[in-house]
Amino acid sequence: MNSSKPLDLSARNAARARQAILTKPPGSLGQLEELACRFAAWQGRAQPEDLRPAITVFAADHGVTVEGVSAFPSAVTTEMVRNFANGGAAICVLARALDARLEVVDVGVAGDVAALPIVHAKVRPGSQNLAKQAAMSADETAAALEAGRVAAR
Structure with a gap:
C-alpha cells in the first residue's frame, strides 16, 4: 500500500x-x-x-546496559541477530508458520553484523548511556525513525 x-x-x-x-x-x-x-x-x-504478513525486527543496543539494568549484556544482541539471520530464533519459526516475510534491521547493534544477510541501517553502534546523557541526538533519532518508515513501506 x-x-x-x-x-x-x-x-x-x-x-x-x-x-x-x-x-x-x-x-x-x-x-x-x-x-x-x-x-x-x-x-x-x-x-x-x-x-501477506510481514514481521520486522529492529535490532540495537542501548548504552544504559553498563548500569546493570538489562537482563543480558550487549553481546547477546549480536548473537540474537546472527540467530535471526540463520533462521534459528523463535520469531523465525513463527514467520515460517505464518508464511510471513521476516526482515531484520540493524539500526544500532554494537557488535559486527555487517556480513549478515539483513538490512543494514545502522544509525550508530549502540546508543549512549541515557543515565548520563541523551541516548541519541536529534539527527540520530530522525535517522532511526526513517529506518522504520522505510521498513514499513
Whole structure:
C-alpha cells in the first residue's frame, strides 16, 4: 500500500456494499469490516487482495546496559541477530508458520553484523548511556525513525 496514493472512494463504497450482502449480521466483525473497506480503498478494489504478513525486527543496543539494568549484556544482541539471520530464533519459526516475510534491521547493534544477510541501517553502534546523557541526538533519532518508515513501506 502506498500511503501517498489517494484513497479510491468508489472502491471503499463498493466494499461497504459488499459487506452489507455477506452472510453475517451487519457489524458482527466489528472493526475488521471497516478495516477491510479501508484496504479496499487503498488497493482500489471492492474486494481487497489478501495481504501477506510481514514481521520486522529492529535490532540495537542501548548504552544504559553498563548500569546493570538489562537482563543480558550487549553481546547477546549480536548473537540474537546472527540467530535471526540463520533462521534459528523463535520469531523465525513463527514467520515460517505464518508464511510471513521476516526482515531484520540493524539500526544500532554494537557488535559486527555487517556480513549478515539483513538490512543494514545502522544509525550508530549502540546508543549512549541515557543515565548520563541523551541516548541519541536529534539527527540520530530522525535517522532511526526513517529506518522504520522505510521498513514499513
